[in-house]
Each structure stands twice: as C-alpha cells, then as structure tokens.
C-alpha cells in the first residue's frame with residue numbers, strides 16, 4: 001500500500017512538500033501530489049520529516065524479565081518514539097552470548113514488525129568478564145550481530161578487552177563499552193559529589209568512567225580497532241574523546257537524553273526512579289555533554305531505555321536497580337535540551353538520532369537522506385506540540401520514567417518502517 005505524506009518539511013527546512021511512499025521506498029517528492037485510489041493520505045501540515053531514529057542502546061527484557069518489557073512492548077515504545085531500528089542489549093536472562101539467543105531476538109523483532117530489533121551480542125560468556133563469547137557465530141547467524149557489549153558490566157580486564165578489540169577488527173564489528181572501573185564503584189549508587197555526601201549516598205566518581213575511556217582509546221589505537229563509549233556522562237570524558245579523536249583514534253560515543261537534561265540535584269527525594277548507571281552527574285557535566293553533542297565530539301544520542309519492575313524501583317535507594325525508560329521521551333528531551341536552546345537544528349537532530357548511529361553500527365538502510373529512491377524509514381515530528389509525560393500512558397510495561405508529570409516540547413506524530421506506518425497519533429499499527 002502506498003502512503004502520501006502531505007505538507008511536510010524535510011529537516012524542518014524550506015517550503016512544505018508532499019512525499020509519496022511505496023514498495024518500501026520514497027517514490028516521489030513534490031508540491032501538490034495527488035492521491036490515487038488506495039493511497040493512505042497522512043496530513044503532515046507543519047510537521048518536520050526526518051529519517052527514522054536509530055537507538056544503539058536499548059534494554060528489552062526478553063528473554064528473562066518479560067514482566068517488565070518484551071520485544072513486543074519495547075518495539076511499540078520504540079515505534080511511538082520515532083525509532084525504526086533499535087539495538088537490544090545482551091544483559092538478558094539467559095545472556096545473549098550465543099547465536100541461539102541473538103537469532104531469536106532478531107526473529108521475534110521481525111515477527112512483531114514495528115521496528116528492526118538488532119541483537120547486541122555479549123563480549124564475554126555470561127557477561128562474566130573471564131572469556132570471550134562466540135562472537136563469530138553470533139555475527140554469522142540470522143541475527144547478523146554487528147555490535148557487541150557487556151553493557152551493565154564493564155569489560156574491565158584489559159587483556160580481555162584487548163583481545164575483544166583485535167577480534168572485532170577481523171569480524172568487522174563494533175565493541176561498545178560500559179565504561180566503569182568496578183574497583184572504583186564498589187557499593188556506589190550516586191554521583192560522587194556534594195549532593196551524594198549530604199544525602200549519605202555512596203559515591204560513583206567520574207574517574208571510574210574516565211579511566212576506562214582513556215584505557216580503551218589506547219587499546220583501540222594499538223589494535224587498529226574501533227571502540228564505542230556507551231552513555232558518556234562526564235565533562236572529563238568529553239575532553240578525553242576530543243583528545244583521542246584528535247589522535248586519529250577510532251572512538252565514538254553516545255549520550256543519553258537523561259544525562260543531557262537531569263542532574264544529581266534530583267536525588268533529594270531519594271526516589272530511585274533517578275537511580276541510573278552511570279549516575280546523574282552535575283549540571284556542569286550536562287552542559288559539557290550538550291556542547292559536545294552539538295559539535296560532534298559526542299557522536300549520537302542513545303536512550304539506554306532500561307525498564308524495571310515496581311518492586312525493583314520502589315525500595316531503598318541503595319538496593320533499587322539502576323536504569324530508566326527512554327524510548328518514548330527521547331525526541332522530546334532532545335528538543336528541550338538541544339533544539340530549544342539553539343544547539344541543534346532539525347538537521348542536527350537527524351544527524352545525532354539517525355545518521356550517525358546508523359553509520360557507526362553499519363546499517364545501510366537507516367539514517368539515509370530524504371530523497372527519491374531511498375528506503376522509506378522515516379519519522380514525522382510535530383515540533384510545536386507540548387505534552388505532559390504520564391507513566392501509565394507509555395507503551396512500556398514498566399513505569400520507571402523520571403519525566404512523569406513533566407511537560408516537554410515536540411511529539412512524534414507518525415513513524416514509518418519500509419513504507420509501512422508503524423505508529424500514528426499515539427497508536428501503534430501491528431502487522
């Protein structure tokens with residue numbers, strides 16, 4: 001079936017145009033295109049047309065914790081958030097450290113059909129940090145794993161990380177590191193600083209992240225490999241990325257919406273909805289991360305969407321699980337932190353939420369230009385909308401959004417995967 005988008009503005013630039021989609025592609029772009037019979041017309045008057053978003057970092061809790069999120073519910077959240085591809089992290093139960101699990105994740109995602117769910121493979125067996133997982137078998141499976149990460153845990157053994165990087169180079173895949181030196185974060189639950197000290201919370205110092213970022217940059221240099229930094233959270237990490245990139249080291253990094261918007265002043269209430277790894281830092285870190293995302297030092301936005309059950313969140317701060325929802329609010333938080341203040345225009349949003357992540361991870365059909373003949377993986381954004389986040393209205397099973405009750409700008413109106421509408425006006429369209 002063909003779809004005709006009426007009156008949309010690609011990248012928020014120029015005069016409105018009509019865009020005709022069919023056979024999974026962009027067929028025509030022009031003014032006053034007429035709808036023939038059987039064509040679904042979507043009124044996009046005043047809306048911004050962007051390439052569909054790509055999330056390099058999401059946690060769908062299947063297999064293992066389907067009480068908090070499944071591939072189906074997480075896919076719905078992704079489609080409603082404007083995503084056409086997501087990378088599902090390996091810290092499931094069982095761990096995605098073999099092709100049986102990674103192939104299942106890919107197949108299940110395709111069955112649901114709302115977003116391409118690419119499996120991330122574990123770097124080490126069982127996330128144990130002791131021996132490498134069967135990266136080759138996962139890369140060559142149906143799931144075609146192209147990114148490996150022990151996310152949730154750091155590959156802290158430098159020899160193992162070195163081997164993983166060397167191996168990744170041969171396979172042409174990406175290693176993404178959760179940068180946390182575990183010896184520096186024993187018992188840590190909050191950013192180490194005046195707020196945590198006053199509240200009596202054990203501190204997670206910036207150096208725990210930064211020491212691994214610089215170590216991995218040097219290991220990647222020596223291995224001639226690429227390394228990707230998950231959820232960069234400190235101003236110091238930004239400085240190290242600048243330094244490493246200036247040396248020609250193949251390092252890339254992502255930042256989460258929550259590290260751009262929130263800071264550790266939120267911990268005051270002891271509400272564990274604000275507990276996350278790495279922890280919310282200081283306002284000065286958030287400012288440095290915004291500037292780094294604007295100038296390209298930090299390459300892209302990734303949600304680190306991390307659903308958790310109520311009983312794992314509504315408890316003592318020190319024992320609550322870290323992580324927060326992100327898929328359905330990411331675009332709005334980027335509009336609030338980056339577009340509103342003039343740090344990024346909509347073309348810049350396309351770069352950090354779609355083009356760069358697709359490039360980094362090597363997805364040939366995502367993050368493409370909006371042009372005739374290109375794949376129709378697209379999102380329409382109502383840039384002038386304002387909405388108030390309600391946890392219960394989100395598609396995720398879990399409710400752990402830190403933005404509940406917060407009014408945010410910009411809303412995803414329509415998401416399109418290979419020419420098929422997957423989400424429209426707040427509702428998903430199942431296959």
Ligand SMILES: NC(=O)N[C@@H](CC(=O)O)C(=O)O
Nearest residue numbers: 059151152276277306322323
């Ligand atoms: N970000 C988090 O606080 N939690 C993630 C793991 C991770 O991303 O490190 C999770 O799986 O819940």
Ligand SMILES: [Zn+2]
Nearest residue numbers: 151152178230
């Ligand atoms: Zn992590």
Ligand SMILES: [Zn+2]
Nearest residue numbers: 089151152304
């Ligand atoms: Zn994560």
